[in-house]
Amino acid sequence: MELFRLIIDWLSILAIPMIIFLFIGYGAYKKLPVYEKFVEGAKEGFEVGVKIIPYLVAMLMAIAMFRASGALDMLTYLVSPLTNLIGMKPELLPMALMRPLSGSGSLGVMTDLMKTHGVDSLIGFTASTMFGSTETTFYVLAVYFGAVGVRNTRYAAPAGLLADAAGLITAVLICQLWY
């Protein structure tokens, strides 16, 4: 376990220098004008950054309204009978509902839960596992589809949310067993 952690730690430190060395080195070996090619690629960065603005505004606005209005609290109340069935603590529900919506929001909920119930309590343990179990689906959908101008996302949102639900429920169950 310790060794595994050490390897991963080093990998994540070395990854970026290694990739830069490998890619630029290989480019030079292939006799590419590396500086010119880099600049050529980097030019697109600005375009992409600007392109996603409207999509991100639309998404973040809806999520911010949903949270501020108290609708999220109401949803929590409505879903709670279901989550009680798997023995999920009601305190964890805001975490589960926030996770796919907002990265910074769920980070806040997680920190708050660990502060009030203790980092190493079942609630604290489960909340941090839930945080690591999935990504912020709505953010990824908005940014990724926005960058290429796809408006009709078909079944991407429901499929992504179903995957989130599976991850979050697994996190709850595993932490109950593990604890």
Add this chain to the structure above:
Amino acid sequence: MLNYIWFWMIMISLLVAAGTDIYHEVSGEPATGGHQTEESLNKRTKLGQLADAAISSATTAVNISIGLIGVMALWLGIMKIAEEAGFITILARLVKPVTKRLFPEIPPDHPAIGAMLMNIAANMLGLSNAATPLGLKAMEELQELNPEKDKASNSMIMFLVINTSAITLIPASAIAIRASLGSANPQQIIVPSIISASMATLVGLSTVKLIQKFEKRKANKKGDA
């Protein structure tokens, strides 16, 4: 689908906020002080809070996007070199057996595969700064193969579902916060997180595959009739 979700999130927010405010007015919540200034009404009512949140979220969105430009430029520059040198094609060839099944519509040597692979690897290592630009690069490549440009292709959805349920080997931010709050064993969440994320990926993959199969059958039936 996102049209409905977006519309209903906003409508429900407005209804819930208005309902809460009306309830408080009718139930006669004692007004704090005799004369309400405009500002305090803004802070006191749910509708006021909702309006504030909506406006400030727009600023947040722009800040995120602008903040992304620098790292985007860096990674897109590096990727351009890798692509033209043929490195991405080499990567793509290595994972051919897996990608052939997950992305049957993409030619196995296509640069989209290499970009997706880099994105997934960056996610696994928790390099979120690198993951987004690489993921967007992958989306651009996928868009080139997409026959209907404003509609998501099967491959795009598959990629996004894998991406959003991303397996992270070290959930660094969660571990850092646990450590700062004095956990006895901050990295205890690593294995449970990996298991949960794998479950999410598995369910996501199967859902997408099932829907694709279902849609294909429907299309075939239409063709027969």
